Amino acid sequence: MISEEDGDCDNPDSDYCAEIIIGYPVFSIPEKKKIELKINKFVTNEMLIPIFDGNVVNSFNDLVNSFFDEYRQFKTDISDSYQEWFIDRSATVKFFNNDFISLAFSESTYLGGAHPNSYTMFAVLDLKSGSSITLEDIFIDGYKPILNGIAEKEFRKLKEIGKHESLDEAGFWFDDNKFSINDNFALSDEGLTLYYNNYEITAYANGPTELVIPLSKISELIKEGGILVEFMKQ
Known part of the structure; x- marks a missing residue:
């Protein structure tokens, strides 16, 4: 310190x-x-x-x-x-096990x-190589559109935005008014956590957004042989 x-x-x-x-x-x-x-x-x-x-x-x-x-x-x-x-x-340290560690730099x-x-x-x-893990290391090819759809449902639930309500009218900024995941993520036993910082998708007054997607909802996207395969069996 x-x-x-x-x-x-x-x-x-x-x-x-x-x-x-x-x-x-x-x-x-x-x-x-x-x-x-x-x-x-x-x-x-x-x-x-x-x-x-x-x-x-x-x-x-x-x-x-x-x-x-x-x-x-x-x-x-x-x-x-x-x-x-x-x-x-x-x-x-946000989470760790024998295979990986999730860190938060604030x-x-x-x-x-x-x-x-x-x-x-x-x-x-x-933790087996010391290298950074990307979303591409975790999920199957072509995962992004499917993950976007799953994450958007969780986002709308978190922010209490109706299924057909415009994200822009609800005060959120996404390209072409379409929800999109970012690559600022952590893994834990809670799930996949996406973090949107101040000004990234909404006004400063609304604060940051921490979106947790349970692993059970994205299990079909997990790459065989990837870092989460054994973790999902626990």
């Missing part, structure tokens, strides 16, 4: 405060050291994504310093502005503007 501040953050009357918090797991797989290194490198690389365009970040010190440098420059340019900047970046920030921002990105890693 990294937690650092710049300024007088403990003083409620202070007009100078920037805070950064970074937390992530470090995995230990003694019998599979190469896979352990690969997974930990993947996590570290995700955590080191630059906060600001154009920054070069090779370490957590670089990440922290770039954040504070930007804040100091902001306060120099607009000295009478009262803004507390913060970034809270984390990686957590970030909450305020870097000026009308409101804070946040996002969550999922990743599913194969």
Whole structure:
């Protein structure tokens, strides 16, 4: 865990405060050291994504310093502005078994503007290889139209949208007004979880959408020999 501040953050009357918090797991797989290194490198690389365009970040010190440098420059340019900047970046384990692990990379920030921002990105890693798993690795060829149909039913149920009601009129933005899955997904014993971040399919005020599709509803799409075959038998 990294937690650092710049300024007088403990003083409620202070007009100078920037805070950064970074937390992530470090995995230990003694019998599979190469896979352990690969997974930990993947996590570290995700955590080191630059906060600001154009920054070069090779370490957590670089990440922290770039954040504070930007804040100091902001306060120099607009000295009478009262803004507390913060970034809270984390990686957590959403689910794991002997075959795969689902991770959630989340970030909450305020870097000026009308409101804070946040996002969550999922990743599913194969514990036998350490590689990322895609939807194409899980499902049969031609799965997408069928999965779209199944997911849309779950989405309409979640959002209480009628079968024939327009998604656009209900406040959701999909190309050509047709529901579509994205590739931001996790796997767990609950099912296939799709995550739509703020602004992705609807207004900020409506928040993000986490859509869970039970595996029992997509069992016919699971690829033979894929990562979910044995899991479905449990």
